[in-house]
Amino acid sequence: SPISPYSPSETSVTDKYAYAFDIDGVLIRGGKPIPEAIEAMKVLNGENEYGIKVPYIFVTNGGGKTEQERCVQLSQQLEMEVSPGQFICGHTPMREMAEKYNTVLVVGGEGEKCRHVAEGYGFKDVVTPGDIIKDNQDTTPFRQLTTEEYQNSRARNFGEVEIEAIFVFADSRDWASDQQIILDLLMSKNGRLGTRSANFDEGPPVFFSHNDVVWSTSHDLTRIGMGALRVSLEAMFQAVTGKKLETTAFGKPQIGTFQFATRLLQQWRKDTHGIDSPPDTVYFVGDTPESDIRGTNEFDKHADNSWYSILVRTGVFEAGTKPRFQPKATVDNVLDAVKHGMEREY
Ligand code: G3P
Ligand code: MG
16 A cells, blocks of 8 residues: 655655764763753654654764764663764774774773773774783872772783873873873883983873863763863973973864764765765754864865754853854754754755
């Protein structure tokens, strides 16, 4: 029997436009979904007056788990399936550095999680701050490893190991001890702990998975994040050595992250919806002007298609303040952002 054009099983997928979502402060806050987020996803999945499905991806600066684990968690939070094929987090592009560096220090996250993420990316020899403290407890006068940390850490003689690069994968759980260890390496001869470079110019490079100074979580006000660790480390290096420290950050607003997102979206639309051409417009919904809006606006100037920035009021950006980077639209929440894009299209 003929199927009505608007029956849910027969909703068609648009090839004209797509969405990209930031996560913290847009969809999730402190591990819980923002109330309008679940409804917003339903609208994109076809529950709308146009009888249309709209493809979408997630682009978060957050991290600390494998992409797979993070998608399982997001699926539960948003009550729908999220696939790693539509997901990028802050440390995803670090995968591409695994070939370049052999022994690396990986900082941040809970327990051994980030070591496992890095090993999953193909890093061959991953050292954590815990390994270094286990080898020499005097490294961090005010931090003792817990029994569990001691058991999991892999001690070896770090006086004989050259650490070639430092990667901050996720937020540090102990700033003072992590910063001490990073500083020791930056001031060392070729990443060899226990040595000091004469001019402090022989240390390994430092990479951060993003540069968000603040982020939005369960507290009413924003909390300091990885970008704050970065500025404090740069200030500390300068104070101790008198020299300027150059560091690198991935994530939004870096153009590379948006190029990565473009490739992911292209693949996702092809694999799940059979769409072979790029969308005319990508609506990027974010809460952080410095990362989401800045990056989207900048990428819009370079991309072949249009990247349209939408700022929501559920996260870092606070009502009554003036955003440092102007979005194309400002709305109350993610559901309004979805509706705004759809209304523009029809
Ligand atoms: O630590 C994560 C936070 O800085 C930002 O995450 O999802 O808002 O990009 P997100
Ligand atoms: Mg955010």
